[in-house]
Amino acid sequence: MGKSANLRDGVASAAVRAVNRISRMTGRGSGTVVGGRVGMKISPNLVTSLSRGRTVVLVSGTNGKTTTTSMIVAGWGVPVTTNQTGANMPAGHVAALVTSTSSQAALEVDEAWLPETLAKTRPRVVVLLNLSRDQLDRANEVRQMAERWRKALEVHNDPDVVVVANASDPLVVYAAEVAANVLWCDVPTTWLADAVSCPKCTLGISHVGSQWHCSCGFAKPTKITTVLGDELVIDDVTVALDLSIPGDFNRSNAAMALTALHSVGVELNEAVVRINAVQSVVGRFSVRRWNGHVLRLLLAKNPSGFEAMLATLANDSSDVWVAINARIADGRDPSWLYDVPFEKLRGHRVYCFGDRRLDLATRLDYAQVEFVIVEDDAQVPVSKETISLLANYTAFSDWLEKSEP
Amino acid sequence: MTTICVLYPDLLGTYGDGGNGLAMLERARRRGLDATLVRAGLNDEVPDADLYLLGGGEDGPQSLAADLLRRSSFASRVRDGAYVVAVCAGLQILGLTFCVEGNEEFEGLGLVDVVTSRGERRSVGELATRVGSQLLVGFENHGGRTTLHGAVEPFGTIVKGRGNDAKNDGYRTKNIWATYAHGPVLAMNPWFCDEVLATVTGQELEPLASVADLLYQERCRVLSS
């Protein structure tokens, strides 16, 4: 790299910090994305120069990116640069990387941006969690995403890059199997509706128990590094996983986070203690107060996320609140509500919030679930119990903002 | 008894298409009609049914579904008068040919004289079409441009969105309703669901009030403003 490029990167980094400071001061937002954009205008390869010399871990997948990235940050036990605000595209990565000089970075990456981020940050580890339908109005097809990941890993087929991949998800396996160095994780993955037809030959994949295979020979990998059942075993070491945050899916996320940390030399039994202590992740799973109600905020953005979140609800007849929007960040099409097994809420009374509460109420009505459409927030009767509030992306942000710790 | 069959939900079920079978069954049940819903997966034979529902799917599964249907009894059942509601990929499969990514041409079932080519850009967004005196509302997400040949009538004329060709949406034959409004189109448009149900059961149906009416009114207001 020439002197002028160095200088340009320096100017660009300073610009990112300056713009973000102004943005925060003027209260126009956290400013991470706008500053990053300015920096990339000045120096298009800023993310590459900012990544150089650091141990970078990338985390991508449809669900669990933010939580898994947070677990990696918490578990590492040293200062880690990260994009914790959900800004998971290049501008957000740039903004995160200029804020600290720590030699470790853990970045959550939007699925569509993984190929470019892989090329530009030259990571040490790439964690591939899962792939399922999400925001199809934007991303169109989940199989295409698997294809793009696969091509990217084929191009960067570098044995120094460790790919930590979910062996239970056929679409992830299809993407990761071309990589030179894969650590396969056998973690429970309940949502397989998008992996019914084989990504290689389109025939039907047979799922038997936790095993799966296709008649074309495509099958679950057999050389497994990490196994999560009642116990978590990584490289023959039993790890005492006991999370503070709820949900079986978070056990899977933790298993993959720990596998990533293990691959960069972090001591497993020390890392797991730190991960077990994580109480909430940018507001998710946190208990908040609002208008006399006590709410547990749960983010669920798509069918697989919702299915996993529904499984965490108390098996009683308590009220459940659900808030649904269909703004740009959510995907404009709420058709996916019909892919969520809301039938599991029979026996509960569901309060419907959000811009698309009528779409939700109609879905619940067809599912024979009792519902209340909330036109005026103040009219909801106050309960002594902690209420679970499931919300999709922008609805979750709204509730995090209007509630208090 | 009326049998409703959702065909290949594992292949053609990408956009909440399960909602259509559910809405149809529930609206029948609430009126005390004797109806049953069956789902035929890609390893199952196509069962005997009065109404088949075909949903939307991604490119690979769409061409697989077309292959499976071609080898099945489905086309002859439809020729014999079984009813079909087909959305998105399902709409394309019933035609003569369709194209998926890369412009590869696939043979459809040839039940309707329509041809789908690859559009210049993807059609993604809210869709509203005028069907007689009614408005059909929904969401489309596809890369197809569908041309109707001969005497094939469109299902609706475009109010918002693109449908077949920015003028018309879908097609309507004696026993087929086809639209690009994907996923839960029957759930969102109670009048459409009831029109299909009345036709298939041969019964006049009493109106059925539900929250779906409120949703439908809201979407009509949003999409026609």
Ligand SMILES: [Zn+2]
């Ligand atoms: Zn196969």
